[in-house]
Amino acid sequence: MSAAAAPAPLSLKQVLICAGMIVTLSMGIRHGFGLWLQPITMDRGWTRETFAFALAVQNLAWGVATPFAGMLADRFGAFRVLVGGAFLYALGLVAMALATTGLGFTLSAGVLLGLAQAGTTYAVVYGVIGRNVPAERRSWAMGVAAAAGSFGQFLMVPVENLLIGNFGWQMALFLLGAGALAIVPLALGLKEAPFAKPTADQQSIGSAIREAFAYPSFRLLMAGYFVCGFQVVFIGVHMPSYLKDHGLSASVATTALALIGLFNVIGTYASGSLGQRLPKRYILSGIYILRSVAIVIFLSVPLTPWSVYIFAAVIGVLWLSTVPPTNAVVAQIFGVRHLSMLGGFVFFSHQIGSFLGVWLGGRLYDSTGSYDVVWWIAVGLGVFAALVNLPVRETAILRPGAQPA
Numbered sequence: 001m002s003a004a005a006a007p008a009p010l011s012l013k014q015v016l017i018c019a020g021m022i023v024t025l026s027m028g029i030r031h032g033f034g035l036w037l038q039p040i041t042m043d044r045g046w047t048r049e050t051f052a053f054a055l056a057v058q059n060l061a062w063g064v065a066t067p068f069a070g071m072l073a074d075r076f077g078a079f080r081v082l083v084g085g086a087f088l089y090a091l092g093l094v095a096m097a098l099a100t101t102g103l104g105f106t107l108s109a110g111v112l113l114g115l116a117q118a119g120t121t122y123a124v125v126y127g128v129i130g131r132n133v134p135a136e137r138r139s140w141a142m143g144v145a146a147a148a149g150s151f152g153q154f155l156m157v158p159v160e161n162l163l164i165g166n167f168g169w170q171m172a173l174f175l176l177g178a179g180a181l182a183i184v185p186l187a188l189g190l191k192e193a194p195f196a197k198p199t200a201d202q203q204s205i206g207s208a209i210r211e212a213f214a215y216p217s218f219r220l221l222m223a224g225y226f227v228c229g230f231q232v233v234f235i236g237v238h239m240p241s242y243l244k245d246h247g248l249s250a251s252v253a254t255t256a257l258a259l260i261g262l263f264n265v266i267g268t269y270a271s272g273s274l275g276q277r278l279p280k281r282y283i284l285s286g287i288y289i290l291r292s293v294a295i296v297i298f299l300s301v302p303l304t305p306w307s308v309y310i311f312a313a314v315i316g317v318l319w320l321s322t323v324p325p326t327n328a329v330v331a332q333i334f335g336v337r338h339l340s341m342l343g344g345f346v347f348f349s350h351q352i353g354s355f356l357g358v359w360l361g362g363r364l365y366d367s368t369g370s371y372d373v374v375w376w377i378a379v380g381l382g383v384f385a386a387l388v389n390l391p392v393r394e395t396a397i398l399r400p401g402a403q404p405a
Helices: 012-031 033-044 048-076 078-098 102-118 122-132 135-167 169-180 183-190 205-214 216-245 250-274 280-300 305-318 323-334 339-368 372-389
Strands: none
Touching (some): 012 078, 012 102, 012 122, 012 135, 012 169, 012 183, 033 102, 033 135, 033 169, 033 250, 048 078, 048 102, 048 122, 048 216, 078 102, 078 183, 122 135, 122 323, 122 339, 135 169, 135 250, 135 323, 216 280, 216 323, 216 339, 250 280, 250 305, 280 305, 280 323, 280 372, 323 339, 339 372
């Protein structure tokens, strides 16, 4: 970005507080959706696949829309995108509560909420961080924002369980819809100065896309992020029902999801901080292989509340800890001019994995009566992701006639 096109930077404190609170709300709400699986399917008389398919569509819509939300944020600023996303979030939650057919549930819980999350989560927020935080602190700052999303899970999952228990699942969704609108005033803290129009010497959107997809390391990051999406969304949505199927109480599932969020605060902050000191590809490979090891041990030991809590703590450290190093590598290679958009494309791969993880969980459960096959698929994919991240090159790309990004 040329000096003429660069907006005045926001303060680091302002960016981290507002970005963190926005991600706390947007990610915190969605992490509790697994708590609605049984009450909604029992009340509506739907199969688990109906619920799982809607959330699979949500993840896919989120992924498809994220590059476009990133383009808009890179061009016009994140504020407008965040406000639009907040209103879509509220509308989607209300429509989800009112849906009486599988199609209506898919359009609300799936399409509307997926679009809302594209405009209120990491890709848009990380673009602001990339433009306003110096490169030497960028990975750390992204870790702070990711940790806020993890704290949102720790905070919101018990709140959502309490709302369901005290007010019923429909009223709980209405209340969450009202809560999502709090993103609007928080977005004011991320309102950057008006962006100047692109000049002839700046890289165009089309050129940035072609450059990224032609670069092998970008494709490898996308492959690894696909696995991340498959694993975390399968576990987040289906683990509560998996535990109930094995005779454990709903409180165990709620506590497990909360522990994942709590320990991921530690994991995401640590990965962001380590990204300033160690090669990020090694951090990513280590995270993926450790996930596979944790799942194998979890499936191998007797299932008790304590084994669930230990697994939740371990997988929590590894949960979204891939987010800071992955996005920091994208910024490191390509620069920050199109960071929201390019991060959105990487995230789209994540959401394809999320779609398959949540949908296959419901599909294979309905056909086999067990989640075992999907657990072992998650193990194999973790090994694959650990391997594909090792060759990633983190150095800035050299463009003809230009300084390194």
